[in-house]
Amino acid sequence: MTIEVKNLVKKFGSFAALDGVDLKVNDGELLALLGPSGSGKTTLLRIIAGLDWPDAGEVSFNGEDALAQGARERHVGFVFQHYALFRHMSVFENVAFGLRVQPRAVRKDEATIRRRVKELLDLVQLDWLADRYPSQLSGGQRQRIALARALAIEPRILLLDEPFGALDAKVRKELRKWLRSLHNEIHVTSIFVTHDQEEALEVANRVVVMDKGRIEQVGSPDDVYETPATAFVHSFIGESIELPVQVDGGVVRLGDSPLQLAAEGLAPGASRLFVRRHDMVVGPAGSGAFEGAVQHVRNFGPVQRAEVTLSGGETIEIDAPRDRGLRAGDTVGLEPRRYRIFAG
Amino acid sequence: MTMQIADNVSLSSPDAKSRAHAAAARNDLRTEPKAVRLVIITLAIAFLSVFVVLPLVVVFAQAFAKGILAYLAALAEPEALAAIKLTLAVAAISVSLNLVFGLVAAWAVAKFEFPGKTVLITLIDLPFSVSPVISGLVFVLLFGAQGYFGGWLRDHDIQILFAVPGIALATTFVTFPFVARALIPLMQEQGTQEEEAAISLGASGLQTFFRVTLPNIKWGVLYGVLLCNARAMGEFGAVSVVSGHIRGETNTMPLLVEILYNEYQFVAAFAIASLLAMLALVTLVAKIILERHLDEGRDVHDH
Numbered sequence: 166m167t168i169e170v171k172n173l174v175k176k177f178g179s180f181a182a183l184d185g186v187d188l189k190v191n192d193g194e195l196l197a198l199l200g201p202s203g204s205g206k207t208t209l210l211r212i213i214a215g216l217d218w219p220d221a222g223e224v225s226f227n228g229e230d231a232l233a234q235g236a237r238e239r240h241v242g243f244v245f246q247h248y249a250l251f252r253h254m255s256v257f258e259n260v261a262f263g264l265r266v267q268p269r270a271v272r273k274d275e276a277t278i279r280r281r282v283k284e285l286l287d288l289v290q291l292d293w294l295a296d297r298y299p300s301q302l303s304g305g306q307r308q309r310i311a312l313a314r315a316l317a318i319e320p321r322i323l324l325l326d327e328p329f330g331a332l333d334a335k336v337r338k339e340l341r342k343w344l345r346s347l348h349n350e351i352h353v354t355s356i357f358v359t360h361d362q363e364e365a366l367e368v369a370n371r372v373v374v375m376d377k378g379r380i381e382q383v384g385s386p387d388d389v390y391e392t393p394a395t396a397f398v399h400s401f402i403g404e405s406i407e408l409p410v411q412v413d414g415g416v417v418r419l420g421d422s423p424l425q426l427a428a429e430g431l432a433p434g435a436s437r438l439f440v441r442r443h444d445m446v447v448g449p450a451g452s453g454a455f456e457g458a459v460q461h462v463r464n465f466g467p468v469q470r471a472e473v474t475l476s477g478g479e480t481i482e483i484d485a486p487r488d489r490g491l492r493a494g495d496t497v498g499l500e501p502r503r504y505r506i507f508a509g
Numbered sequence: 510m511t512m513q514i515a516d517n518v519s520l521s522s523p524d525a526k527s528r529a530h531a532a533a534a535r536n537d538l539r540t541e542p543k544a545v546r547l548v549i550i551t552l553a554i555a556f557l558s559v560f561v562v563l564p565l566v567v568v569f570a571q572a573f574a575k576g577i578l579a580y581l582a583a584l585a586e587p588e589a590l591a592a593i594k595l596t597l598a599v600a601a602i603s604v605s606l607n608l609v610f611g612l613v614a615a616w617a618v619a620k621f622e623f624p625g626k627t628v629l630i631t632l633i634d635l636p637f638s639v640s641p642v643i644s645g646l647v648f649v650l651l652f653g654a655q656g657y658f659g660g661w662l663r664d665h666d667i668q669i670l671f672a673v674p675g676i677a678l679a680t681t682f683v684t685f686p687f688v689a690r691a692l693i694p695l696m697q698e699q700g701t702q703e704e705e706a707a708i709s710l711g712a713s714g715l716q717t718f719f720r721v722t723l724p725n726i727k728w729g730v731l732y733g734v735l736l737c738n739a740r741a742m743g744e745f746g747a748v749s750v751v752s753g754h755i756r757g758e759t760n761t762m763p764l765l766v767e768i769l770y771n772e773y774q775f776v777a778a779f780a781i782a783s784l785l786a787m788l789a790l791v792t793l794v795a796k797i798i799l800e801r802h803l804d805e806g807r808d809v810h811d812h
Contacts, residue, residue: 216705236708243709249702253724263710266720318710
């Protein structure tokens with residue numbers, strides 16, 4: 166199932182949750198919508214599910230107009246951040262719900278329903294919990310049951326709204342891997358919303374980065390990390406050093422001092438220079454584009470994180486290999502191995 | 510300071526010391542001195558005894574003052590039976606109406622955003638803030654012979670005031686808030702996610718209501734119905750204005766109690782009153798049970 170979204174606009178009062186969003190989702194892919202809170206990612210997901218309606222724009226599944234159908238007709242599996250399990254039903258009945266509410270003409274008989282629920286509980290590896298109630302399960306178990314419930318209706322699309330957002334870090338990591346392998350197994354077109362970049366980069370085939378109701382970049386996890394399209398993407402994904410610079414006459418300046426950085430093709434004017442922390446190579450004083458004094462050093466496993474005050478007065482944090490042996494008080498030269506400059 | 514020294518001197522044996530420590534620990538946990546606690550508890554019990562338990566005992570004592578046969582005979586009077594029947598009928602009508610209205614109002618308030626929502630919530634509480642006598646008078650103004658619809662009703666030979674419809678209307682008005690009030694906080698707390706999940710799983714609106722929404726609020730509904738029923742059967746003020754006090758026809762139990770009492774028929778008056786008192790006791794017990802279920806429902810719901 167392919168999904169196509171065209172020029173979607175959704176306003177809540179004067180706040181534009183979606184401000185002209187275009188997106189194509191390929192058949193069978195696992196797509197992440199990544200962005201800070203208020204970026205419109207959940208709104209986009211809910212509109213695709215039919216739980217919200219746009220003010221303008223189009224949504225189509227396999228070329229068919231999806232907005233002509235209600236949530237009930239769209240056959241979309243939706244997994245909520247807070248699970249939304251039916252609290253008065255056993256796990257078994259929760260999973261069976263979608264099968265039991267089918268119109269009589271297509272409803273399966275009881276034996277088929279039981280077999281199907283059993284299969285789904287096996288799939289999420291929780292068949293031993295069938296008779297429990299949601300309140301008796303852990304968060305991770307509840308979310309897996311919610312997923313089994315959504316899969317019961319053999320959805321054409323699976324939508325997950327911050328599926329691991331309410332879980333603790335360890336369970337979240339396990340479920341991430343598990344979702345990845347589950348998707349390899351069932352191959353249903355899936356979109357999941359997250360504000361956790363690590364989650365998006367680890368799980369998804371493609372990542373859509375959103376901010377303020379707009380899509381900033383669509384690309385593979387490597388694309389959005391290695392070649393961010395905008396300043397927002399660079400600062401949102403991965404740890405970045407950000408410095409305000411001036412571009413004029415093919416020269417990049419930080420304060421008054423020109424930097425030895427290529428400036429071809431850059432628009433003149435105020436700009437921002439972005440460098441990944443680990444892309445700042447530490448050399449002896451006098452080498453590299455920047456010079457600075459090391460203020461503090463902390464060690465994290467294989468990495469040394471150093472706070473360096475540049476000669477112009479700006480303070481940045483860099484990651485150097487542990488064996489570099491930086492110490493507070495050192496004067497060092499810094500050369501960005503890779504960097505990007507964005508106007509504005 | 511001097512006290513402490515004196516204590517240390519007098520409590521020199523290890524045994525006495527440990528006892529003193531234990532007493533000190535107990536005192537730390539309870540902030541009020543024992544005497545104050547005693548006074549407060551005694552006051553509370555005395556107040557409850559005089560104002561709640563004593564009247565209840567008096568009601569039953571008076572009802573059985575001339576023996577159980579007189580009690581049963583008083584209840585078997587045609588007038589008494591008519592009043593009991595009318596009260597049950599009126600309660601059944603107003604409770605069912607308020608069950609529907611209350612569900613609809615709570616549903617609208619809890620699950621949707623719309624302009625005028627705060628006004629609606631305030632209006633739901635109106636019957637509680639208006640004196641019941643005024644509530645009754647409103648219906649006299651509307652449906653009485655000189656009222657807005659009085660002429661039209663007379664022309665079409667429809668009797669509302671001084672008949673069952675008027676009593677049911679007044680009772681429904683006075684008891685409206687109970688079901689809605691019980692459900693609004695419960696439904697607001699539960700949110701709309703389970704309903705959204707049900708719909709995305711293919712359930713229709715009715716299936717969603719009966720399979721998801723209603724089971725989640727059933728204890729709240731019963732709680733509201735219980736309180737609504739207790740008030741509907743006990744309502745005096747509003748009903749008194751619209752009833753017309755026609756003996757054997759438009760007297761509810763509370764109205765009959767007053768009439769019989771004014772006629773010095775104490776056994777009969779208190780016999781009917783004892784039924785109302787028993788209703789109150791049953792309501793109390795049921796309320797405790799329902800509240801326990803409601804709390805369990807809340808525990809299940811965690812984020």
